[in-house]
Amino acid sequence: MHMSFNSLAGRGVILSLTLIPGYLNAAPVKIGHYVIPGAFAQSLEQGMSVPVYIRYEKTDEKSQQKIADAVISLDNGNIIVRSITLVDLPDNAVLSDKTRAMVDKMRDVKFRDNTSIVLTPDASLTLNVSSFHLEMIVSKDALTEAIVARSSLLGPSSVNGVSNVLNYNFGSYYNDYKNGSSSRSYLTVDNMTALREHHFNINGSLYGIGNSNSTGKLYRAMYERDVGGYRVALGMLDTWNVQSIASLNALNGGKIYGVSYGNKGSTVIENTTLALTPIKVFLPAAGEVHVFREGRLLSVQNFNMGSYEIDTSKFPYGVYDVRVDIVVNGRTVNTLVSRVNKIFSRRQQAGAGSFSWQVFGGSLDYDRVSYRRHHYRDEGSEQTWIAGGAASATLAVLSGLNVKSTLYGFDANAVNETDVTLSVNEHVSVGAQTLVANDGTWRNVSNITLSSPGGFGSLWASREDSHIGSRLPVQERDNDSVGATLNLSKFVPHGGSLTVSQTVNRYSGNKYRNLDYSTTLYSGRYATVGLRAGLQRYYYNNVNDDGRQERYISLDFSLPLASWMSLGVSRDRYGSTQGNISARKQFAEGAIRSVGLSASTRLSGEQAGDNRYSVNGNLGYDTKYNAGTVSVTRAGDASTNMNYSSQGSVAWAGGEFGLSKERERSGIIIKTDSVGDGRLAAKINNQHYVLSGSSSFIALPPYAQYKLEIMNDKNSEDSFDIVSGRKDTLNLYPGNVGIVSPDIKSMVTVFGRIRYPDGNLAANVDIHNHIGKTRTDDKGEFAIDIDKKFPVITLVSRSGNICEADLDLNKARGAAWVGDIQCNAQESLAQR
Numbered sequence: 001m002h003m004s005f006n007s008l009a010g011r012g013v014i015l016s017l018t019l020i021p022g023y024l025n026a027a028p029v030k031i032g033h034y035v036i037p038g039a040f041a042q043s044l045e046q047g048m049s050v051p052v053y054i055r056y057e058k059t060d061e062k063s064q065q066k067i068a069d070a071v072i073s074l075d076n077g078n079i080i081v082r083s084i085t086l087v088d089l090p091d092n093a094v095l096s097d098k099t100r101a102m103v104d105k106m107r108d109v110k111f112r113d114n115t116s117i118v119l120t121p122d123a124s125l126t127l128n129v130s131s132f133h134l135e136m137i138v139s140k141d142a143l144t145e146a147i148v149a150r151s152s153l154l155g156p157s158s159v160n161g162v163s164n165v166l167n168y169n170f171g172s173y174y175n176d177y178k179n180g181s182s183s184r185s186y187l188t189v190d191n192m193t194a195l196r197e198h199h200f201n202i203n204g205s206l207y208g209i210g211n212s213n214s215t216g217k218l219y220r221a222m223y224e225r226d227v228g229g230y231r232v233a234l235g236m237l238d239t240w241n242v243q244s245i246a247s248l249n250a251l252n253g254g255k256i257y258g259v260s261y262g263n264k265g266s267t268v269i270e271n272t273t274l275a276l277t278p279i280k281v282f283l284p285a286a287g288e289v290h291v292f293r294e295g296r297l298l299s300v301q302n303f304n305m306g307s308y309e310i311d312t313s314k315f316p317y318g319v320y321d322v323r324v325d326i327v328v329n330g331r332t333v334n335t336l337v338s339r340v341n342k343i344f345s346r347r348q349q350a351g352a353g354s355f356s357w358q359v360f361g362g363s364l365d366y367d368r369v370s371y372r373r374h375h376y377r378d379e380g381s382e383q384t385w386i387a388g389g390a391a392s393a394t395l396a397v398l399s400g401l402n403v404k405s406t407l408y409g410f411d412a413n414a415v416n417e418t419d420v421t422l423s424v425n426e427h428v429s430v431g432a433q434t435l436v437a438n439d440g441t442w443r444n445v446s447n448i449t450l451s452s453p454g455g456f457g458s459l460w461a462s463r464e465d466s467h468i469g470s471r472l473p474v475q476e477r478d479n480d481s482v483g484a485t486l487n488l489s490k491f492v493p494h495g496g497s498l499t500v501s502q503t504v505n506r507y508s509g510n511k512y513r514n515l516d517y518s519t520t521l522y523s524g525r526y527a528t529v530g531l532r533a534g535l536q537r538y539y540y541n542n543v544n545d546d547g548r549q550e551r552y553i554s555l556d557f558s559l560p561l562a563s564w565m566s567l568g569v570s571r572d573r574y575g576s577t578q579g580n581i582s583a584r585k586q587f588a589e590g591a592i593r594s595v596g597l598s599a600s601t602r603l604s605g606e607q608a609g610d611n612r613y614s615v616n617g618n619l620g621y622d623t624k625y626n627a628g629t630v631s632v633t634r635a636g637d638a639s640t641n642m643n644y645s646s647q648g649s650v651a652w653a654g655g656e657f658g659l660s661k662e663r664e665r666s667g668i669i670i671k672t673d674s675v676g677d678g679r680l681a682a683k684i685n686n687q688h689y690v691l692s693g694s695s696s697f698i699a700l701p702p703y704a705q706y707k708l709e710i711m712n713d714k715n716s717e718d719s720f721d722i723v724s725g726r727k728d729t730l731n732l733y734p735g736n737v738g739i740v741s742p743d744i745k746s747m748v749t750v751f752g753r754i755r756y757p758d759g760n761l762a763a764n765v766d767i768h769n770h771i772g773k774t775r776t777d778d779k780g781e782f783a784i785d786i787d788k789k790f791p792v793i794t795l796v797s798r799s800g801n802i803c804e805a806d807l808d809l810n811k812a813r814g815a816a817w818v819g820d821i822q823c824n825a826q827e828s829l830a831q832r
Helices: 038-045 097-104 344-348
Strands: 029-031 034-036 048-056 066-075 078-086 116-120 123-128 133-138 151-153 162-177 180-195 198-207 215-227 230-238 255-262 268-270 280-283 287-293 296-303 306-309 318-328 331-342 355-370 377-395 401-410 413-423 428-437 442-451 457-467 478-487 497-505 510-523 528-539 548-559 563-571 577-586 592-604 613-622 627-634 640-653 656-660 666-671 679-684 687-692 695-700 704-712 719-724 727-732 737-740 743-755 766-769 772-775 781-787 792-796 802-806 815-822 824-826
Touching: 066 133, 078 097, 097 116, 162 737, 255 377, 280 287, 280 318, 280 331, 355 401, 640 666, 640 695, 640 737, 656 666, 656 695, 656 737, 666 704, 666 727, 679 695, 687 695, 704 719, 727 737, 743 792, 766 781, 772 781
Parallel strands: 048 133, 666 737, 743 815
Antiparallel strands: 029 034, 048 066, 066 078, 116 123, 123 133, 151 268, 162 180, 162 640, 180 198, 198 215, 215 230, 230 255, 255 355, 280 306, 287 296, 287 318, 318 331, 355 377, 377 401, 401 413, 413 428, 428 442, 442 457, 457 478, 478 497, 497 510, 510 528, 528 548, 548 563, 563 577, 577 592, 592 613, 613 627, 627 640, 640 656, 666 695, 679 687, 679 704, 704 727, 719 743, 743 781, 766 772, 766 792, 792 802, 802 824
């Protein structure tokens, strides 16, 4: 049997032969039942790269799953595998460690009878000569199960040097009244300095900037290290930073000068969307997995050949059975029944497994205040000790039971706080929070949430009761609330949603009742029209009060091009009727991202003040370095209020500085050194960011691994060649600022016509630059790719004379016609 060149070039093998007389006279080589032409055999002796596909031993299906690339060659009539490089693709079957180790160390292994190589008792390589590719034929034991980790541990920091991120929030307001005016400004900063996984945080605010009575306050100054799932924090801590697990509701704010340590850290990240127990399937060839719950199709997932875990992240929470059908080539080859265990309480968990602990202690500075009814008393600040511990556990009881308890003491007080949340099933959840102390203080908050199957509605209720002792600075509570939502669209088309709720505060003697309704009246190509209406009734401090009532009704219009408008009427508790109109426009690009205007006027009834109307205008801006809002309000009493807020972050690392509009505690500085106004894009964990200028700082949340890829921006006319540093992976901790410096060429395709120094056309001559060359045509016209950093082209005439032209490409984008160019004579070739 003879084989044609076309068949040899199949299955991804690309052959490019230059036939010389020696090759034409080479003798054919027989491999198995095939005869290889002499020219191809000569090329094969030099070595050739071919794909390796994987196939299960119990199926004869032609494999389509590439798992590696191999280099093979012909040596004295024998085909030899020089090396194999595994391809790590997300959907590849995963080889077992034994099989992978055998493949990785393969060097210069000869095929038996030029057709097969035995790797292990469970895997072998076969040469398919007809299409010239390799097949790895495996048993089930040669594969390992692709199981998604339930938790992952963040690796060491990718930033070795000292770096810093400062987040800021600046605000200023001005009020103008009939009898005077006032203004005030503030600045809040959160600074994080880091060396690898170690970081120091300072948080504080400055109020009354520009005034003689300005004040400043320091909230936090602490060292923190959270590595390997264990967190330690020490220094001046606010009570919030102590609470990795602990609940400290008996403290009225205050500061703790001490230390906290525990295994509830941010570096252990649990995937709480997956079922507790993996559902595993084996596919003998590429196919589908169909998952059914009570006869209804829940999911269809595609897999290649191998052992995999089904993705249960989109499955409903709860504990239930599912039927799993494995379908290959339209035929069900296997069926199994598995248990899904997705407990509700795991959704709120993040930490080192199902059990977490924490201890803390130090010096406490807190306010001693008595909130007892009719006996309010501020006894000033108290400096004392504090110590305690906390533990949390998640148990597989029903659909999930989470228990958290904190025991701590300070001054002469001992306090225990316990939180319990039980998910009975996907429709019922109950919870309770208790606090007890040795001064006689106790408090209990309980709640229940019910949701009907099929999405018809939900019901919730809560109850809070307490008793205040003699020392703790806590407030008495005695209230309950109940509410329900009914989805009327389940019964009537466009029926909408109705919500009813009531809150009773027996401590203050107030009661509130609310009824809200919303629906979509029309949804079309040019607009969406919605209706909102509501009724509120308030009872104040008197059980005999017949209540005061407020009502509103509004039509909302969502228009094309991110526009929105609302028209409505409301009536307040004093009997005054107001007409209201609001409009908002959002923009996808540019510095101005949103513009809004709202106005109201009195239609009837009495209203305080001399004027009938009020107007508010607001604007939101968003730039590369800063973001904020501006608003101006003219109220019904003729007063004017103006507000301005601004936020962003400043970062430095290794002599590099960056600014961002986002307020995050870590990030990446990408140095592109691009020329002119060119734009690139960075894909970071599948989110796209636009890069412009010589560098860009992208602020990102810490305690995460980021996979970065530099690419051309699809919305830009610019063209860049990313020579190196296209991809990178960084682990970022608080304060870490990674620096990425890819080698980037800003490319422009230049079209033009070139002339010699004497003005004659340079026809049919070679043109060079530092990255390539081309040749002019009979009219001296040419096209060539040029790096904007080196916009010089060199012309070499037939006689060997050299001349150069320096092009002005600063404003060129993608492609540019440069017209007639006259080159200048040179003595030697330009550097390139």
